[in-house]
Amino acid sequence: MTPRSPCTSNEDPHLPQPRPRILTRVSTPAFPIDALLPRIRDSLAAHPRLVLEAPPGAGKTTQVPPALLDEPWLAGRKIVMLEPRRVAARAAAQFMARQRGEAAGQTVGYRIRFENLVSARTRIEVVTEGILTRMIQDDPTLDGVGALLFDEFHERHLAADLGLALALDVQASLREDLRIVVMSATLDGERLAQFLDAPRLSSAGRSYPVSIAHYPARRDEKLEHHTRRAVEHALSQHPGDVLVFLPGQREIARADAALAGSEAVRGVDVLALHGELPVEQQSRVLQPDPDGRRRVVLATNVAESSVTLPGVRAVVDAGLAREPRYDPNSGFARLDVVAIAQASADQRAGRAGRVAEGWAYRLWPESQRLEPQRRPEIAQVELAGLALELAAWGDAPLRFPDPPPSGALAAARELLQRLGALDGRAITPFGRRMLALGTHPRLAAMLLAPSDPGERALACDLAALLEARDPLRMGGDALAARWQALAAFRAGRAPAEASRSALAALDQASKQWRRRLRVDAAPPTQAPAHALGDLLLHAFPDRIARQHPSDPYRYQLANGRSARLFDDSALYGEPWLAISELRDDPRDARVLRAAPLDEARLEREFPQRFVSEDRVVWDAGARAIAAVRERRFDRIVLDSRALARPDPARYADALVDAVRQLGLDALPWTPALRQWRARVRSLRAWLPELAGDDGLPELSDAQLLATLDDWLKPALSGKSRLDALSESELGEALRSRLEWSQRQRIDALAPLRIVVPSGMERGIDYGFDEESGAAAPVLAVKLQELFGLADTPRIADGRVPLTLHLLSPAGRPLQVTQDLKGFWERTYPEVKKEMKGRYPKHPWPDDPWTATATHRAKPRGT
Known part of the structure; x- marks a missing residue:
């Protein structure tokens, strides 16, 4: 099956134009939509947008466009109706034409892939999805068009969403008089009407139980x-x-x-x-x-x-x-x-x-x-075609009913940059040529790459192969086997393991591409071993792969990943491959379809992607810095040699990479430094006003790893080993992100120690968990040191009570509480009764509220 692309153009201006014919006007049956047509006309006279809901059989597709032809706001201009499918576009146009006693191509015409049946007389033009995108991109003013109708919008094709977004932008900035009608049988009409700020009309259907x-x-x-x-x-x-x-x-x-x-x-x-x-x-x-x-x-x-x-x-x-x-x-x-x-x-x-x-x-x-x-x-689809259309439209943000996912859009733009279609976010001249072809950007880049007529014809074959289902019944990973079957079919000797109908469809698709690209050369009857791969590398620059030096079944890819051949692969032994299909695997991806390529051709085509540079890197296996001189194609290492005298200034980068690989635990953390980090993170949780842009920094694992270059790299300057970083240097690197006043505020709000009634300072223990967040701060103290204290001590401007671990004279836990007052009232009498006999040398007063706090035992003789 051919993948649908948001930029697929179905128009071929080189097809013959229709000859006018006179037909007998057919009688038009009554449709349920007929009663609603006056309201539709009235709504569009007053408002430029409309959402029309009508079930199948209501007649919206064939009755609404003709009903608008004589409206004053249309002023003799054209109505363009978008249909998501070629069968429906052709059928709708032919039905409307028959209603007028005409042939399609006169008042009513259509344009679909490789078929153009319109004329200078055409006022209702039914088009498939990619056509509308091309019309708006080529002429944003939509000169001569008075209305755009989006039929069957509930199917939510990407091209329809893009077409609507472009149309809304045109209407808002260039054509306030343009009418936009969104029609559907089943959609959330209320949500769409709110999105469009448009009236909503609903028609009854014609149906039986x-x-x-x-x-x-x-x-x-x-x-x-x-x-x-x-x-x-x-x-x-x-x-x-x-x-x-x-x-x-x-x-x-x-x-x-x-x-x-x-x-x-x-x-x-x-x-x-x-x-x-x-x-x-x-x-x-x-x-x-x-x-x-x-x-x-x-x-x-x-x-x-x-x-x-x-x-x-x-x-x-x-x-x-x-x-x-x-x-x-x-x-x-x-x-x-x-x-x-x-x-x-x-x-x-x-x-x-x-x-x-x-x-x-x-x-x-x-x-x-x-x-x-x-x-x-x-x-749920790949967005390279959409990203190219957006780049061609410019910087103006478009309104989509459902916006494109940011991650998928970023990946699409990265691919387009590799293909040469984008320079940053701006479309290149080559990108505009790709867009005009109206196919997936990968295929477009490949079709436009060769200049030799024979290679261009072969590229058309290859595009057909990539778009279509596999013609071979037995499969295999060699793309050349599929092309050879196609060449044999053309010679009248199709192999038994191939589907003749699939090969016939491939041959027809290749002919259409040759006509589209004006390629006069016939496809070759035979091709060199590297011919397909030399073309395929333009479509899959991220999947150019080189055989691993120590494992002939394994390949390194230009995008940094690795892939592996099957044991019975027909591609075994090839030093370079262009891979068109991969299957994900927990370890190495599997090569499903590929073709060998010529390294010398690769260097001629992409000389800028072959680079030589000196690198100082972290060797995870040796847990040490390695200095090498590398020659690479993208992320494929072609050659690597050790450097005797690397540049010391580059050591810090390698050590930062080491921390990225090994994690933050590779740094010399001390208990005190972990406590300081927990205090900062806890204060951000307890006091949200401290978590703003000008407040305390975020010290989560993810944020620290993401900002290693900012806070850790300066501390590693001049060092050649990770263990050369001292504990104090790590602490100062972390604290360097705070001003002096912020450091003092941390000590005031989340103190390390607190003075208890006995006059002694006791430490507070802080904790922070990546999942559960800030833990309650703990003060472990002997019970006798808190005599006379009525309420639980608090920190963080009094917002956070300490969790008291009340200890026996021997330092063993007696009670954990955040309610000291309740402990004195309810629990202390029982504790006193049990502990008084065990620790007779320590005070156990009947009234702890007025007793003197102490950290000592009772004096002798008392």
């Missing part, structure tokens, strides 16, 4: 067999056609094969419906059978909304869909099979109730709970 049943699978039953049983049951029990929802083409093909041998399906027309079908086959599915035969339509979620299938009375729903998820193995967003959301399940079931009472059979257990709504793609 649908009976829902769960059709359980048998033990270890494959999906295609489970589907066949459910279809057979639906055909035997109910009239009309059956619509089957399956996750993708592969599952559709398997279900089709399973149904081929079924007696129950004899005489029934079994049809597929998905986005990769030829136009003629798609059109056939969307029309009633001319001979009146019953039909079984095996569809992806393209049939969930936007398109209407006539005659469906029963739905069989596998409860699965292929949706984009970021695949760290490949570096792309791949289409994974996932469970659908409850909103999608309800929408699919509703397809059975469009013409009469219907039935829906769900192929998952009734006990299985689905997520209420579909998660937005922006939260």
Whole structure:
């Protein structure tokens, strides 16, 4: 499957333009949305934005755009409607055109990938998602466009979110007159209306009751067999056609094969419906059978909304869909099979109730709970395409219904910098050329890299291979084997271990890329061993890998990681690889797909990434500093030699690195220094006003490690060993972050010692735990030293009571309390009775409140 990208442009301006044709105007049935059309027009006349909720079958897709054509605010300009799927875009445009007695491409046209059916007369243009992004990026004023309609927005594709964010920015800064309508069958309309500051209108649907049943699978039953049983049951029990929802083409093909041998399906027309079908086959599915035969339509979620299938009375729903998820193995967003959301399940079931009472059979257990709504793609896919679009738009912050995750966006920008698309956060001229290609930035960088026509044709083959499913049934890790199968297919001798349909799709995709890039050269029939890798390195600069000098199965990657070949790898012995797919592993990642590359070519292509420098580093194995002269490609060490006389000024950096690796416990902590740190951290917790920017510093493990260069590095200057740092130097390094007045305030608020009634100073013990925070400060003192003291001593401006560990004359604990008054009143009499006989030489007065505190025993003779 081809990963969807937010910057995918489906327009090809080199395709022929349509010829006007005169058709018979078809009669338009009444739609539930018709009654709402006047309110829609009134709302848009008064407000530039609108949220429109309408269930499937209400007619919003095909009736709203024509209803706006004569509005005064449109002033003869164009309406652009965004459809998330090519099948739906083409079908909607053709239906609206037929309503006018025209062919698509006249008043109503569409633009989808590699298909452009618009003309100078076109006023309603239905486009797929990447087209809208390109339109706004190429012309931010949207000259000639009066309204943007976002259909089926509940699908929450990344490109739709980006398109809406760009449109809102255009409306706010350049085109106050631009109308924006967000339409959906199932979404949180109230939340979206608040986000857009827009009115919200809801339409009734056209539906009949649908009976829902769960059709359980048998033990270890494959999906295609489970589907066949459910279809057979639906055909035997109910009239009309059956619509089957399956996750993708592969599952559709398997279900089709399973149904081929079924007696129950004899005489029934079994049809597929998905986005990769030829136009003629798609059109056939969307029309009633001319001979009146019953039909079984095996569809992806393209049939969930936007398109209407006539005659469906029963739905069989596998409860699965292929949706984009970021695949760290490949570096792309791949289409994974996932469970659908409850909103999608309800929408699919509703397809059975469009013409009469219907039935829906769900192929998952009734006990299985689905997520209420579909998660937005922006939260779960790789964001390199989005980051490139944002860089091209400029510095203006965009408003997204759900903002892109900051971590994923930062990783995307780092990749774009490696690809040469960004310089810092600014887009480069090469980045703009990449953006114009409308594919994933990795593929764009690779397609634009070669200048030789033969290599450019080979790059088109490689792009098709990277985007498509694996054509080889037996797998293997050599990308060259896939290309060789494609070359053999073109020569009429496709290998037995390859899928001919997959190879045909690859050949077609490569042709489209060659036409898109205006490559006249034919793809080569054979290629040198390094040819694929020499191109692939432009798409995966972070995954250029060199064989480990001591382990031929292990490779060092340019991004600092390591990877390992499988034992039966066809790539064994290659000194350099460009890796297109990796699988994470607890130790080393596994190479799933790669091609060898030429080191000399690598040096010619990326000379700036080969560097030589002297480094003073911490050798963790030897627990000592090592000084070396290194030659590297990115983070791959090509050569390393010991230096006899390293620069002493660089030792401090190496020692700081040592602490980062070994942790803070490698430093010479003393009990007193640990106590000081606990006092500071406790005061920040007890007195929040001291934790501000101008207050006491944060001394957590994480913060100290993050700021080692600030506080520790100066103390390590001139030292060549970590153990040369003294305890006092470490203490002064930590305290250097505080001014003198702050140090005095710490001593006042969290004193080390306190004078007790006996006149003696006793120490206070502080503690701080990374998880539980500040511990109660402890004062351990003999009971007799507190006679006459009524209340528990407090610190931190009186906010924190000490925890008293009251000790016997022998220093053993008698009581732990924070309520000294309560101890004297309730517990002391019992303690006195027990201790008086054991320690007769020490005072045990009846009234501890008035007794004199002492740290001594009673004088002799008393």
